[in-house]
Amino acid sequence: MNSEINTSKKPASILGVREYKSLLSWLSSVDHKQLGIMYITTSLMFFLAGVSMAMVMRTQLIKPNHHWLSPETYNQVFTMHGTTMVFLAIMPMLTGFMVYFTPLMIGARDVSFPRMNALSYWLYLMGGILIYFSFFTGDTLHAGWSAYAPLTSVNYSMNKYLVGTGVDYWIVGLLLTGAGTIMAAINILVTVADLRPPDMKLTRIPLFVWMSSINAVLMLLALPALNAALVMLFMDRHLNALFFNPAAGGNPLLWEHSFWFFGHPEVYILILPGFGIVSEVIPVFSRKPIFGYAFMAAATVAIGFLSFGVWAHHMFATGMNFTVYYVFALSTVLIAVPTGIKIFNWIATMWGGSISFDTAMLFCIAFIIQFTIGGLSGVVFATVPVDWALTHSYFVVAHFHYTLLGGTLFTVMAGFYYWYPKITGRMLSEKLGKIQFWLMVFGFNGTFFILHFAGLAGMPRRVFTYPDLPHLATINLISSLFAYVLGLGILIFFANLVISLFKGKPAEDNPWGGWTLEWATSSPPPPHNFDRIPPVRSIRPLWDLEQSEKQPGAVAPPSQKGESA
């Protein structure tokens, strides 16, 4: 159907694009598509490292009183697992999708500041390398990804060789990636504000772009809080400042407040683009427009606002004034409302649709169920006494893995299966995809559902081993065995990415019958993105185009419904 739009000769896959053939074209690239691919590829490498560390942890925890890893090593492994997954894997992976697809979806040639886009990427890469470089000093950060003071102070951060530079690598690395993230956020926001074609009104931009924009606002306003906290920590460590030094009147809680003021918006930064992906995939595979477009966008804005007002629920156990408890418990319950609106809208979109169960759609369906479980166990924590009992236990670990792994990672997988044909010009293997999907669903739920019970039984997180108390050995054995299944699923995903790039079925321009503008160009898109941009009269421009081809002369296509819903 897009034959008239793509008149230029199209290469078979991204490997055949002339402009992308030389290594120099990648190293010096300012093309948002190349940078998006570089973001995603780099983050996949870090993701693989993070998964390996997870496997190491589950192996260490496979039986009680296990002394395979020393406590020092285990501390470093769980710290780097968290740091990697949050800052170096998931966030940049989502940024990669944002950078790649935001311009394509609004019909732009590139982002507003292509060179700043490149700088963002390189800062991220260098920051990531710097953080990993601390492995070579024999001492990475071992205070957990949230790096609570005073564990990061000079006295507490030494290892047995009296080396304590891991914290410093971590600080500087995160400052670099943070600067890159802020730049990327500015870039996305300005692109959406400035580069839309005149008929691409704000009420017509795809939901992925809506959610990416709100996500960019969160990045813009949350990352500087982390930077401020990191700067204070750096002053403490190198200029003998006293911010977090209780002996001199400083207060470690200042770190916690600063960190979680960043940290809670951060968890929404880690999920909002995922919500966006799901909001793109579900309508296409249900053959229905999204239910409640305006509500979806508005709920995202509400989440964005509320996410800055809930941070202290990470700190209920530190002891607070009761008014503070009420306020933060209430805001925590409140933020579940817009999230719930989204869940219902996705279900309503599927309701009565003719659903095709391709891998991308399967991941979305599993996401809805798993994220709801993770969301509900999160609401449980809004009840302050429950939080007191369960904080820092494996219940927390299970909760946030249900949102970040069963939630975000599953949306990212859906994104890969949905957009890989567009990015590379090849289809991902559906056969491998379905195997991967079922391995991941069983592996993930097997690993983490049972950890709720480990937490309820009182097993604390971030401890290298545990005593042989009733049930703990069984729970952990089951969890570890399922973790290997999950790991196998992820390996198959990587194999699928590589194999399909060379051997995959060539992709059509619009293999899924998508309706948004990225499908109006060739797969892979030419460096200039579009030869011609179809008119945008609703949230589904390609659907309108199809209808007007079927019934020439139809001025107002029936998809108006989707716009006003």
Next chain:
Amino acid sequence: MNKIRLAMLLFVASEAVFFILLIVAYVVYHATSPSAADASRYLDVPRTAVFTACLISSSFTMWLAGIHFRTGRRRPALAWLLATMALGTVFLAGQGSEYIFLISKDVIISRDLFGTTFYTLTGFHGLHVFIGLIMLGTLFGLELKRGVTGPPEAVESVSIYWHFVDAVWMIIFPVVYLWVLR
């Protein structure tokens, strides 16, 4: 809105959060630390008020420079830009001499929470003034070389940044200097 101006506004919003956290750290420790009263005796409020006036008037000169750039009058524009840079430099020099005085009285960053928060907050503000001076200098150099037809957005976005740096100081000055426990 012009994209360069929008980008700078977004950047400034991000920076604002950064400063809010540093200011909150100052306020919290100033209210709770007994050493604050002792150390803040050394702050010379009238003297800093003079330098504050310099910084505030530099916002005014920057605004004038912007007007002249927009109407294409090159000479007055460059003159006001130069005045802005001079006032900014005077402010930084004042801050430097203040630091030297404080250090001579042994008010250093590791002395107490006042030293810690004071130097961090004013230091990062000073850094931002310094970066602003570099931006102004770049603008000045470019205009000198290129002539009248420089991009008006560049002037406007640097101007937004400069006003922001001023605005931050207008919060820091009352919080740090006018809220002195005696």
